Amino acid sequence: MKIVLAPDSFKESMTASQAVAAMREGIGLALPHADCVGVPMADGGEGTVDAVVDALGGEPVTVDVEDPLGRPIRARYGYVAGRRLAVIEMAGASGLELVAPEDRDILRASTFGVGQLIVSALDHGAAELLIGLGGSATNDAGVGMLTALGAVFTDADGAPLPPGGAALAHLHRIDVSGLDRRLAGVHVQIASDVTAPLLGIGGASAVFGPQKGATPNDVDVLETALTRLVEVTRTALGHARPDRPGAGAAGGLGFGLMEFLAADCDPGVEVIAHTVGLERALTGADWVFTGEGSVDAQTLLGKTPFGVAQVAARTGARVAIFAGRVAPDADVLLEHGVEKLVAITAPGTPLEQALRDGPAALTRATAEVCRTL
Structure with a gap:
């Protein structure tokens, strides 16, 4: 199984590269033989x-x-x-x-x-x-x-x-x-x-x-x-x-x-995806894991996870989005090529703790998702 890891940064918690590392660790716990390709992403802003x-x-x-x-x-x-x-x-x-x-x-x-x-x-x-x-x-x-x-x-x-x-x-x-x-x-x-x-x-x-x-x-x-x-x-x-x-x-x-x-x-996000070769990396991929700190209906308006999903649609890769917070209205993404929305932080977790524990939480959530694949 080939999985491309293409998250944006999780603001104030981890950079895109740190998020890739956390995802890679989680995949290793559940699917140790998976082929993982890391492609840190951004949308032109911070990171x-x-x-x-x-x-x-x-x-x-x-x-x-x-x-x-x-x-x-x-x-x-x-x-x-x-x-x-x-x-x-x-x-x-x-x-x-x-x-x-x-x-x-x-x-x-x-x-x-x-x-x-x-x-x-x-x-x-x-x-x-x-x-x-x-x-x-x-x-x-x-x-x-x-x-x-x-x-x-x-x-x-x-x-x-x-x-x-x-x-x-x-x-x-x-x-x-x-x-x-x-x-x-x-x-x-x-x-x-x-x-x-x-x-x-x-x-x-x-x-x-x-x-x-x-x-x-x-x-x-x-x-x-x-x-x-x-x-x-x-x-x-x-x-x-x-x-x-x-x-x-x-x-x-x-x-x-x-x-x-x-x-x-x-x-x-289109410019960054082209620059880092995201579509090339997605060739032959079964899944792409993306994400950022918060995901909601506004993610459709050009945020990194949706941009990644659009590129994935051209290659046939399935899409899972991970986020510290998944708003109720984020379900609209499931109508636009996204298969899984995964909140890595339990509801009610204090913000300071969520930011501090972000990498570990992303690793756990990635492992849990991989065990269902």
Whole structure:
């Protein structure tokens, strides 16, 4: 029997690779002769770097960068030398969790640190960038990132704009002549489940701004500023598509990447599955075991377990999803190619204990399922 192990991380409990190890141990207890293939997964958010590095034999690279407020921090990305592939989680340099709630300032938060990670990747020889969007503290449409890469954004007096999305209201000219020339030979792939446009009631500022501390007035300021950015971008580049799905991801970073770096934007789990070779691993598999911390009806909207199930459907592998919490409405997954939903934690278990005991609980649950196969 061939079983592919393709879980996402179980947040605050175990990484995707640790989940693979726990599943493998459980299978060994019940089906010691099974052929187990581990393919750690992610959806473009937290854990993407680790999943790709582990699956492809890459290495983490740590860099000194600026956080969203310009303070020095250490951030990391993954590099797979054999493929000249760099894997970046934008939240590692410009994420909301890097800024204490009392310090958050969406009007001046910048993606400059993301650009610094890209420069480091280029220094390592990257020919492909896979950038996971999500968890951002920013709303500057990637202008900070582009500044780090050599673009210049100036006001009517020719002065460079200060960091942050609000300053873009004063944007007069964009000069891209200084963009790092190495970018011309690099393919940029965005992994994001956010399909929001840049502007409007469903856009970056209106939908995601309040989650980052924006007041109603802040939202209006940012909407005006990003509208100005679109106008000047169209003049500078000859094109600007703020309505493109994903343009509003990560505070508009999707817009900056697509317009200025010709990035492709696709659903995160599909991008990661393709990158790590999930479908190839599933060839000839009887089962795929996947999962993450919590599973519910929203899992159908692009979360890793459902993405894995969709790939499995093309290969004929049967699907079991393991989770710390399986919500009652998760049963809808059983109508979409999933055969088993397995809660690894007993109802009523205190959260702290559930997180601490997650690997052992996943091992037990996997063994129990395997004894029924």
